[in-house]
Amino acid sequence: MKQVFVSVPGPWWTRLLYLHDTPIKLGVRVLVPLGRSTRVGLTVAAEGIPVENNSIKLKPITKIIDSVPPIPEELMKTMEWFSNTWFSGLGIASKVMFPTKFLDGEELCPLTEYEKNNPDNYRVNYIYEENDAKRYERYAEIAKSSSAGTMFLFSEADSAKKFWNLLPSGLKEEGIIWPTGATKQWTQWKEARNGNVKFIVGSQSAAFVPLKGLSRIIIEDENSGGWLTQKNPCFHHRSVLAARAKFSNAELILGGRIASSKAFMQNSECGKEKKDIQKRLIFVNLHDSSSFTVDAVKDSLPISKPLIRETLTCRENSKWAFWILDRKGYAGELYCRDCGEPLRCSHCVGVMRWEGKQKRLSCLSCKHHIPIPEKCPSCGGPFLEGVRPGLEALTERASLILRYKYKEVLLFQNESGKLPSCKSLIKDYPRGALVVGTRKILALTDELPTGMIGWIDADAEARITEYDAKARAFALLYESFWRGMDPERRKIVIQSRRPDRGWQKGLTRGWSYFWKTELKERKEWNLPPYSPMLKMVMPKGTGIDFAKLLDKESLEYWAAEESSDEIWVRTRKFSIIKKYLAPYFDIKNTRRGFPVTRLYLD
Ligand SMILES: [Zn+2]
Ligand SMILES: [Zn+2]
Structure with a gap:
């Protein structure tokens, strides 16, 4: 019998151990008994992994x-590679990568x-x-001239659809x-695997998708x-796809x-950015611009003008x-002028947002809401x-402000984040x-003819505490210059306390300027992409032992303030961490639950 x-x-x-009377090839699906039922798994190599105790009586494979x-x-x-880099087992990796039917x-x-x-x-x-339109044109050129398997991957399904619609119908028949x-x-997975699809x-x-003849991966x-x-298992598609390009000797286009x-x-030297945005960028210093009082808000x-x-x-x-x-509701919080206490959620002590239209306070953490009280719950102050x-x-x-000229002011802030369709907006x-x-x-x-975009408080966009807050805020503001239709004619007004300083400098000097400054800082602090950061949430009560x-x-590690089971490590020594996590x-x-890991590479 073979193991x-x-x-x-x-x-x-x-990796579970079974018996079979002849050797079985690696990477084939087999049906095996597990607990009281049977499961489908993949045959895999044995090295470097925890093995079931051999003293247990091994069961035979049910079916190949x-x-x-x-x-x-x-x-x-x-x-x-996925499993080794992203701290997940092969089982999770296969679940992420392959269809359920498989x-x-x-x-x-x-x-x-x-x-x-x-x-x-x-x-x-x-x-x-x-410019989105110009960039998509370049992708379309690739689609027209490619003779072998190409994947065009977009960060949003809507963008993929938009690109697809740009392709000539003759070409669409091949992909x-x-x-x-x-x-x-x-169905399409099988078609691509059998070689009936030229591009996806x-x-x-x-x-x-196992695209036959894959020779190019484009990550837009x-x-x-x-x-x-966002959910478990945590992994970065770009990083896994870059590995895939290497393993398949495919060209990777970022x-x-x-x-x-x-x-x-x-x-x-990876790109040349446009630097001619000065003429449509208006910086406003909040310190010397006009402001308006708001009823019942401090x-x-x-x-600004x-x-x-x-x-x-x-x-x-x-x-x-x-x-x-970046602030929903009528005001961020409500507080008492007598005792100075903010009103907190009675369920979880979370911050409560004032939602004016509904005349209520709503907890940001647990969503519990209450009507606006008449007086302060702490001191009774009115x-x-x-x-x-x-x-x-x-x-x-x-x-x-606009009432004499234009009445059309629309507010979109609903929790689900769903926006009305551009078609219906244009119609209305x-x-x-x-x-x-x-x-x-x-x-x-993307679809509305946009004349201007105003950032009411640009500094607030970078106010989160994560290490990449500035990079995210920069990319967001930069996006507003370029996203969608006819961007080169729109104006951008940026209201800020530090206009054209700090991370905002990159807006007028280009994104390579931004990255040079930002990366210098991250290097000094040894932050991603220089050193990966790994967050591990250990099963309840096991964090302290793991830290030992x-x-x-x-x-180098640190535990979160709220819980000793949440541990952060900054290291490149993945193999050591893997050894201790295994x-x-x-x-x-299974019954106790498994750690949840999150890795930040950039
Ligand atoms: Zn009070
Ligand atoms: Zn709450």
């Missing part, structure tokens, strides 16, 4: 599903031999171009737009946060409006104007006052409108 290692989709790292490996070698290698053991015709790419074919190229829905995806246009869900908007998953920190670190709203002037000009030309502020006016107050003010407001909302409304510039293991290796990911710990 066979099998990886079954599941959160553990353990594939005669030859059903997945091309490059994807199997990508799966191994892992259910549905039958497939044997994979015919792929013609392998010459190793010289692997290279990294860059397409940085601010596919990656469908939504498991059934359609499974899609987003994250198309990243691991590579700097987008959308490539890093594209977008601006480079990511990682791409810029690897090649600071702080005033900064609405240039902002009003540009909004009026924009509306005179029947274009759409946007005012962006004077309650808001602080930091929000979007509702801003909309009210905007309507007052053929002469445009002023839209007020959070950064989410930038998506509307890190002490032993003299690794026992926590043993299948025997």
Whole structure:
């Protein structure tokens, strides 16, 4: 009898051991008994992993599903790499990368031999171009001239659709737009695997399709946060796709409006940016601009003369104007003027936002809401006052300022983040409108003829505490110059306390200037992309013991203030961390739960 290692989709790292009377090829699907039922898994190599105790009586494999490996070698290698780099087991990696029907053991015709790419074919190229339409044209040129398998991957499904619609119909017959829905995806997955598809246009869900003859992977908007998953397992699509390009000797093309920190670190000559945005950029210093008082709120709203002037000009030309502020509701908080206490959530002590229209306070942490109290719950004082006016107050003010000329002021701030369709907006407001909302409304510039975008408080966009706050704020403001239709004619008004200073300097000097300054700082502090940061949330009560293991290796780590089970490490020594984490990911710990890891590479 031969011993066979099998990886079954599941959160553990353990490779399970079974018996079979003859050797089985690696990378084929097998049906195995597990607990009281049977599961489909992949046969895998044994090295460097926790193995089940040999004293347990081994069970035989129930059935071999594939005669030859059903997945091309490059994807199997990508799966191994995924698992090693992103602190996940092979089981999770396979679940992320392959369709459910595949892992259910549905039958497939044997994979015919792929013609392998010459190793010289692997290279990294860059397409940085601010104007979306021009950049998409360059991708379309690639689609027209390509003779072999190409993947066009977009950070948002809507962008993929938009690019697809630009392609001539003759060309569309050779490729596919990656469908939504498991059934359609499974059909197309098999078509691509069998070599009936020349190119794929899609987003994250198309990243691991076994496209026969794959020789080029294009990652559009590579700097987008959308490539890093929000849910468990945490992984960055760009990083896994870069590995896939290497394993398949495919050309990797990184594209977008601006480079990511990682791409810029690897090649600071990677792109030429446009620097002629000065004539449409208006910086306003909040210290010497006009501000308006808001009813029952302590702080005033900064609405400068240039902002009003540009909004009026924009509306005179029947274009759409946007005012962006990162604060929903009527005011950020409500507090008592007598005792100075802010009103806190009675359930969780969280910060409560004042939502004016509904006349209520709403907890930002637990969503609990209460009607606005008559007096202070702490001291009974009758004077309650808001602080930091929000979007509702801003909309009210905007309507007052514009009321004699333009009545169309729209507020979009609903929790679901769903925006009305541009088609319906154009139908309802053929002469445009002023839209007020959070950064989410930038998506509307894709299809609405935009005349101006105003950042009410640009500093606030960078006020989060994460290490990449400035980079995110910069990319966001930069995006407002370029996203959507006819961007080169729109004006951008930036209200700030430090206009054209700090991270904002890059707006007038270009994104390579921004990255040079930012990366210098990150290097000094040893932050990503120079040193990866790993966050581990250990199973309840195990954090302290795990930290002791890190002490032993003299690794630099720190625990979160709120919980000793949340541990951060800054290290390149992934193999050591893996060694210590492995026992926590043993299948025997299923009941206790497994650690949750999050890795920041750039
Ligand atoms: Zn009070
Ligand atoms: Zn609460």
